[in-house]
Amino acid sequence: MNTLLDIHQVSCRFGGVRALHDVSLTVNNNEIFGLIGPNGAGKTTLFNVITGLVTPTSGNVTLDGCSLTGLAVHDILRHGLARTFQNIRLFPGLSVLENVMIGRHSLGHTGIWGAISRNQRARREEADLRDTAHQLLQQVGIHHHTQTLARNLSYGDQRRLEIARALASEPKLLALDEPAAGMGQTERDALRELILSLRAQRHISILVIEHDVKWMMALCDRIAVLHFGERIALDIPERVRQHPDVIAAYLGSAS
Amino acid sequence: MGASASIFSPVSVGKGLLLVVLPLLLQAGPGAAWVRIVDMALLYSMLAIGLNIVVGFAGLLDLGYIAFYATGAYLYALLDSMQFNLHWPLWATLPLSAALAGLFGLLLGAPTLRLRGDYLAIVTLGFGEIVRIFLNNLDTPFNLTNGPQGISLIDPIRLGNFTFSRPHHFAGLTLTGTQQYYYLFLATVIGMAWLATRLQHSRIGRAWAAIREDELAAAASGIAVRNYKLLAFSLGATCGGFAGALFAGFQGFVSPESFNLMESVMVLCMVVLGGMGNVNGVIFGAILLTVLPEALRMMGDWQLNHFGHIWIDPNDVRMLLFGGALILIMLYRPAGLLPSPAQRREWQKKLP
Numbered sequence: 296m297n298t299l300l301d302i303h304q305v306s307c308r309f310g311g312v313r314a315l316h317d318v319s320l321t322v323n324n325n326e327i328f329g330l331i332g333p334n335g336a337g338k339t340t341l342f343n344v345i346t347g348l349v350t351p352t353s354g355n356v357t358l359d360g361c362s363l364t365g366l367a368v369h370d371i372l373r374h375g376l377a378r379t380f381q382n383i384r385l386f387p388g389l390s391v392l393e394n395v396m397i398g399r400h401s402l403g404h405t406g407i408w409g410a411i412s413r414n415q416r417a418r419r420e421e422a423d424l425r426d427t428a429h430q431l432l433q434q435v436g437i438h439h440h441t442q443t444l445a446r447n448l449s450y451g452d453q454r455r456l457e458i459a460r461a462l463a464s465e466p467k468l469l470a471l472d473e474p475a476a477g478m479g480q481t482e483r484d485a486l487r488e489l490i491l492s493l494r495a496q497r498h499i500s501i502l503v504i505e506h507d508v509k510w511m512m513a514l515c516d517r518i519a520v521l522h523f524g525e526r527i528a529l530d531i532p533e534r535v536r537q538h539p540d541v542i543a544a545y546l547g548s549a550s
Numbered sequence: 551m552g553a554s555a556s557i558f559s560p561v562s563v564g565k566g567l568l569l570v571v572l573p574l575l576l577q578a579g580p581g582a583a584w585v586r587i588v589d590m591a592l593l594y595s596m597l598a599i600g601l602n603i604v605v606g607f608a609g610l611l612d613l614g615y616i617a618f619y620a621t622g623a624y625l626y627a628l629l630d631s632m633q634f635n636l637h638w639p640l641w642a643t644l645p646l647s648a649a650l651a652g653l654f655g656l657l658l659g660a661p662t663l664r665l666r667g668d669y670l671a672i673v674t675l676g677f678g679e680i681v682r683i684f685l686n687n688l689d690t691p692f693n694l695t696n697g698p699q700g701i702s703l704i705d706p707i708r709l710g711n712f713t714f715s716r717p718h719h720f721a722g723l724t725l726t727g728t729q730q731y732y733y734l735f736l737a738t739v740i741g742m743a744w745l746a747t748r749l750q751h752s753r754i755g756r757a758w759a760a761i762r763e764d765e766l767a768a769a770a771s772g773i774a775v776r777n778y779k780l781l782a783f784s785l786g787a788t789c790g791g792f793a794g795a796l797f798a799g800f801q802g803f804v805s806p807e808s809f810n811l812m813e814s815v816m817v818l819c820m821v822v823l824g825g826m827g828n829v830n831g832v833i834f835g836a837i838l839l840t841v842l843p844e845a846l847r848m849m850g851d852w853q854l855n856h857f858g859h860i861w862i863d864p865n866d867v868r869m870l871l872f873g874g875a876l877i878l879i880m881l882y883r884p885a886g887l888l889p890s891p892a893q894r895r896e897w898q899k900k901l902p
Contacts, residue, residue, distance in 0.1 A: 420753075
C-alpha cells in the first residue's frame with residue numbers, strides 16, 4: 296500500500312466556529328507533504344486532530360491502516376506518528392542525551408524490576424538506548440552537546456533536538472509543526488537540507504506545516520492548502536503556486 | 551559505576567564507621583535523648599525519600615503526604631496492640647502497612663490525574679486532612695481507631711525472638727532499645743535510598759522526569775502519563791506506609807495529632823530544602839530539619855542553666871527562625887542545599 300496517512304472527511308467545530316470542514320488528504324510512503332494556508336486557516340487544528348490533541352467532530356484519520364481517531368496522545372506515537380511542536384517543547388532541565396533517550400521510551404521494556412535489579416536485559420537495553428541516541432544526535436548534527444541541558448542550546452539546535460527526539464521512536468511519519476519558525480535564512484536552508492537528508496536516510500514520510508511558502512515549495516513533494524477550514528488545493532508545488540484559489544486566498548489575507 | 555568503585559575508599563569506610571558508632575557516641579556524649587532524635591530523623595528521611603519520588607522525580611506537588619504515614623502507623627497499631635488484641639508478626643504487618651498505603655496512594659492519584667500545580671496541592675491537602683479527621687472520628691459507630699485518644703500500648707517491633715525495645719548485650723556492649731532501632735532504621739533508609747536511586751536512573755525515572763518537565767511533550771514521546779503518575783504516587787505512599795509502621799512500633803503510641811498538616815509541610819520542606827530530586831539531598835534535609843528544632847529546644851535549657859531564667863522561649867521563636875532559614879535558603883540556594891547533579895550544573899552556569 297502506498298498511502299501511509301489517510302485523513303478522511305475530517306470536520307471540526309468549536310462551538311459555532313467551523314475550524315475544519317470536510318478535509319481529506321493522504322500522505323504517501325516516503326513523501327514530504329506540506330500543509331500551508333493563511334493564519335487561522337485550520338492548519339494547527341488539523342495537526343492537533345492527527346496527533347490526538349483534538350477529537351474531530353466527524354471523519355477519521357488512519358495511519359498505515361490503523362485508525363488514530365480517539366486514541367490517546369501516547370498511543371498515537373506507538374502507532375508510528377511522532378511530532379514536534381510549534382513552540383518547541385523539550386524537557387528543558389534534562390540533558391540533550393536524556394531528551395533523546397526519553398523519545399525512545401515507547402520502544403523500551405524495562406519495568407520496576409528491571410530498573411531495580413539492573414539485570415542483563417535492562418543493562419543491554421540501556422546501552423542500546425545510549426548508542427542510538429548518540430547516533431541520532433549525530434544525524435541531526437548536535438552530537439557535540441550531549442551533556443548540555445536542553446534549555447541551554449541555541450534556538451536552532453533546540454529545533455534539531457526536538458526532531459531527534461521525535462525520530463528516536465522510529466516513526467513511520469514525522470510531523471513537524473512550523474519547524475522553521477523564528478529562523479534566519481541560513482538556518483532555514485540548513486533545516487531544509489536536514490529534512491531532505493532524513494527522508495533519504497530513514498525512508499520515512501514527513502508532514503510539514505509552515506508559513507514560508509517559498510521555503511515549502513523547495514521542500515515538499517506535494518502541498519495542500521487550507522483556507523477557512525477547507526482544503527482549496529492539493530497538488531505538486533508548481534501547480535499549487537499557480538492555483539487561482541490559492542492566489543486569491545493569500546492576496547485576500549494580505550489586504 | 552563511580553559508587554561501586556569508591557565504596558571501599560577511606561572516606562566511605564570512615565563515613566560508614568561513623569554511622570555505625572554514632573548511637574554509641576551520642577549515648578555517651580549528649581545523652582539518650584539524642585539517640586531518639588536521630589531515630590526520628592531517620593524516620594523522616596524515609597518519608598522524605600518517599601515524598602521525593604512524587605515531588606522531586608515526577609513533579610507532583612503533594613501536601614497530604616503524611617496521610618500515608620498515618621495509614622501505615624495505624625494499620626500496624628491495629629494489628630499489633632491491645633486494641634483488638636491482635637499481635638501479628640512483623641513480616642505480615644510491615645508489608646501490609648506498606649501495601650495499604652500504596653493502595654491509598656492509588657486512590658489519591660486516580661482522581662487527581664488531570665490536576666497540576668496549585669490545584670493538585672489543594673486536593674492532596676484535603677486528602678491529608680480527610681484521613682486525619684477519619685482517624686479522629688472512627689471511634690463511633692464502633693471503636694476502630696480509639697478517636698483522639700489514639701492507640702497506646704502498641705507492640706514494639708519484633709523480629710523472631712528479638713524485641714527491638716529491650717536492651718541486648720553484644721560482645722560486651724549493652725545496646726538500648728533506641729540504639730537498636732537506630733540500626734534498623736538506618737538499614738531501612740539505606741535500602742530505600744538505594745531503591746529510589748535505582749528507579750531514578752532508569753527508564754522509569756526518565757519517564758517521571760519527562761512528565762515533570764513537560765507533560766504534553768512526555769505524552770507525545772509515548773509515555774503513558776497516567777500510569778507513571780499513579781506509579782509515583784503509589785511508590786511514594788508505600789515508603790510512607792512502611793515508615794509509618796516502623797514509627798508505630800518505635801513510639802508505642804499513635805494518635806491523629808501526629809499526622810496533621812504541619813507534618814506534611816515539614817516533610818515537603820525537607821525535600822525542597824535538601825534538594826528536590828536528589829536522594830542524598832532530601833535525606834540531608836530530613837536530618838537537618840529534625841535535628842535543628844531539637845537543638846533549638848536545648849537553647850532553652852541552656853538559658854535556664856546560665857541565667858536562671860528563659861529570656862527567649864525557643865518555642866516562641868522556633869517557627870520564626872525556621873521560616874527565616876527557609877527564606878534565606880530559597881534565596882541563596884534555590885535548588886536546595888544538595889541539588890541534583892543536573893540542577894547543580896545549571897546553577898554553576900549562572901554563577902559569574
